[in-house]
Amino acid sequence: MRAFERAFADYHDVPHCVSAGSGTEAILLGLRALGVRAGDEVLTGATTTAQAITAIEAIGAVPVIVDVHPGDYLMAVEQVAGALTPRTRCLLAVHAYGQCVDMAALRDVATAHGLTILEDCAQAWSARHHGRLAGTMGDAAAFSVYPGRLLGRYGDRGAVITASDEVRDRLVRLRYHGNRERYQAIRTPGYQRLLDEEEGAALRRRLSGAGSLLAARRAVAERYAEGLAGTDLGLPATAPGNEHTFHVYAVRHPRRERLLKALEAFPVSRVDVFGARDRDLPVTGKLAEELFALPVSASLPDDAQGRLIAALRDAIDSTADGA
Ligand SMILES: Cc1ncc(COP(=O)(O)O)c(C=O)c1O
Incomplete structure (x- = not known):
């Protein structure tokens, strides 16, 4: 466990990493370690998942959801100031779908x-923003690990990184029944969340192999961009400064619905957009109706991707008005 935590902290060039049971728990621990309490408001972007929202709710805090940009699907940071109240305590920056929110703003x-x-950073491990790794720009950062x-x-795990000694201290106590070390008396209410050694060792090996996986994913994305150019399908924009x-x-x-019907033979899925239509978030409402995800695994065979691109182009043409 400690060896993985050291390696994960070093990978990000930050002093501390504390492992957790899942990404959900990493958020929950991170929020508590940053002093969020019941009744506080936590602002976040709409392109997130139910798990992140329930992590906020699990400590009795209130999620306040801000709209997103129509092209890159990232939190509209320019709307954050208008959504603050005296109860706002923390900003949860969701680096959605693999790229970072405008962190300077x-x-x-x-x-x-x-x-x-x-x-x-559940969806954005290894993403970069103006050259900096996701997770190194806030007061702390939560990660999710699963197959x-x-x-x-192998399994579901998570981790929190931080540059702050104080936040790290709180995290360590929280994730182990309030204790700093095993077999001490329980002092504050916490959890029992320790990463097992076998998983830790496997993850450490994975850290060093990330570069080639990342390159393969980016190549799949490039093939989509080329293959679908010239259609009226909205492709994901990369925000300035982002890798x-x-x-x-x-x-x-x-x-979307008609395209998905035409693509029933292919593994396309809808993307979860939380709390979309019943709030006053016009872009999120639209995305809730229009967004879907194409398979982007590093091991996606070229020919399968080619067939999907061709089928998608056909579906766009055959569902067009007047077709
Ligand atoms: C943006 C985001 N935050 C948090 C989580 C929760 O992570 P986990 O599934 O490891 O609990 C997820 C999981 O999909 C996620 O996508």
Whole structure:
């Protein structure tokens, strides 16, 4: 466990990593370690998952969801200041689908209003923002590890990284019944979440093999961009300064339902957009109707991707008005 934590901290060039049971728990521990309490509000972007929202709710805090940009699907940071209230305590920056939120702008808001930032890197391990790795720009950052992710091996795990000794201390106590070390008396309510050695060793090996996996995913994304150019399918934009990992290759189209029907033989899925239509979030509402994800695994065979691109182009043409 400690060896993985050291390697994960070193990978990010930060002093501390504390492993956790899952990404959900990493968020929950991170929020608590940053001082979020019951009744506090935590602001986050709409392109997130139910797990991140329930992690906020699990400590009795209130999620406040901000709209996102229509092209890159990232939290509209320019709307954050208008959504703050005296109860806002923390900004949860979800680096959605594999690229980072505008962290300089978010940091300006946090500084101006005395707020902390927790980065949610569940979907963005190894993404870069103006050269910096996701997870190194907030007060702490939560990661998720499971087999479907770029960093994943056997089971579900998570981790929190931070540059702050104080936050690290709180994290260590929280994830182990309030104790700093095993077999001490319980002092504060916490959890029992320790990473087993076998999983830790497998993940350490995975850390060093990330480069080639990432390159393969980016190549799949490039083939989509080339193969689908010239159609009216909305392709994912990469925000300025970002190096995207394409954890999810999310595209949008006004006739999504008909396209998905035409693509029933292919493994395309909808992307979860939380709490979309019943809130006053116009872009999120639209994405809830139009967004879906194309398969982007590093092992996706070229010919399968080629068939999907051709079928998608056909579906777009055959469902067009007048066709
Ligand atoms: C943005 C985001 N945050 C948090 C989580 C929760 O991570 P985990 O499934 O490891 O609990 C997920 C999982 O999909 C996620 O996509």
